[in-house]
Amino acid sequence: MQSKVTTLEVARCICAADEFGRKMGLHITMGDDFEAYVGITSRLPGKSPTYPSFRSDCSDLPPGKAFWIVGRDREGRVAHVQALRLDHLSNTDLAEHLGSLRAWFADPNLKVGPGSSSRCDAPTARSITGLVAYHGDIWLREDFRGRGLSTFIGHIAFGLAWANWAPDFIYVLVAGWHIEKGVVDRYGYLHCEPHGSVLHLPAHGIDDDDWLIWLTRDELLKTLLHHCGRQIPGMGFALVFKSLQSYMGAKNGRHKIEFQLG
Template sequence: MQSNVTTLEFSKYLYAAEELGRKSGLHITTGDDFDEYVEITSRLAGKSSTYPCFRPDSSDLPPGKAFWIIGRDRGGGVAHVQALRLDHLSNIDLAEHLGSLRAWFADPNLKAGPGSSSRCDAPTACSITGLVAYHGDIWLREDFRGRGLSTFIGGIAFGLAWAKWSPDFIYALVAGWHIEKGVVDRYGYLHREPHGSVLHLPAHGIHDDDWLVWLTRDELLKMPRTLMVDRFGRR
């Protein structure tokens, strides 16, 4: 059960994360209209295309199942985006989910294209089930990099995911350089395994071999205390 103390801590945590964003010149908005989101992200120079799992022409993204976060600079220009979705994995584990093209498309036969394949070789994915939140499509404009905003990116995502869904797990799929440079540590993810998503979608120009990184619900609930003290410098 979610205690009042935990709720208060998360409120303070979200405020601290937003404050970090504001100090860096980012004003945050959220929404659940993914037609609007894709229209925005398709115009961002230097950002790769939004994957099918966050595109309403490929996936089911009803209100309550997915939301996006957009950060704008003081002039109103988009400087940051990320998105999250919730999957109910009660009769399937994350390895099976990621190993199926249905992780990316509502109807793979219509949308995936020829030569498409997907698999997950991360061992722990076999034990990730229940309410599982996916955190992806993360992009930060080049002139905002190097300002310590990885903490903000993870913090605002984790806080909102907990407030909306209280998931059993939250995970992301990241390229190897995120591991090598410690980016996932700054996001706040505690676990990682290679070959979490070996995905080939030739028709979409996607050829990935990403790491799986994740947090359990208990670890997510500890984030306000640990990140606000260790990273935001407050209690």
């Protein structure tokens, strides 16, 4: 399916998601400076701390390998965050990657702290290899919940992940209540297995038993293209497409992109 989908089509889907977010009062920016990102997320009331996987003092997050998304309300206050990173797992698999703690630390021997452990008991994780995108640190301010933004959160992430990396898989790790309440269904994910990440990091205050949720590359595209289906005014689309080209072509330095539509 990938060969039949152009970057232009995916950019149009990103525009559609961004337009929906704006109508709901969210103005989206993205960037790759994770020191700045943690500076934002650490000040958000009610949000759990950003995990080491998206902290530049724990993980290797160079431009081109990871990016964050921040949504602000009409007054400029942060109302939404999420982040994505790409891992090259051609010579290993997701179960080993999670179990080794390399999903959270560039060098687990230096950063994990005493009493730390990790394992992945989700059977399909052994088959998740190649270019694998991790989607996490998702937070939406309470006054924006219940307004249909879960689908927006998933689709803006799916579109940008494909535009940047075209990963073989994209996955997220979530607590059981996300399954019970159907949150991951609204994001657009199709598959789930329990005990995807049984993670104990006492030094970081983490004690999790999360579900593994994922999509294949073809499923990501089908989900994205099925839901976008909205024409975007030409000028706004051109600006977003130019921003995508700039982001995908950048190899050095840090930068932020603002989506401006309409």
